[in-house]
Amino acid sequence: MEIAVRQNFSTSGRVQHVHRCPQCRADALVLNRRHVSPPAWGLPVVTEYYDCDFCEARFTYSPAENRWKPIS
Numbered sequence: 001m002e003i004a005v006r007q008n009f010s011t012s013g014r015v016q017h018v019h020r021c022p023q024c025r026a027d028a029l030v031l032n033r034r035h036v037s038p039p040a041w042g043l044p045v046v047t048e049y050y051d052c053d054f055c056e057a058r059f060t061y062s063p064a065e066n067r068w069k070p071i072s
Helices: none
Strands: 029-036 046-052 058-062 067-070
Touching: none
Parallel strands: none
Antiparallel strands: 029 046, 046 058, 058 067
């Protein structure tokens, strides 16, 4: 059995935060994309989209509210 390990080599020197999957509790969430609402709409709203490499669940995350929502 092979288990793929995703390595992240960052050249910026910043430590990246690892999020734990709300479903399986593994530290396997991978950020797919980050959306910031346009400034014309008022205060910017940030939404991040994550996939779990362990259980293949998908989530959205709102950093302002610290809230996870599953994508069905």
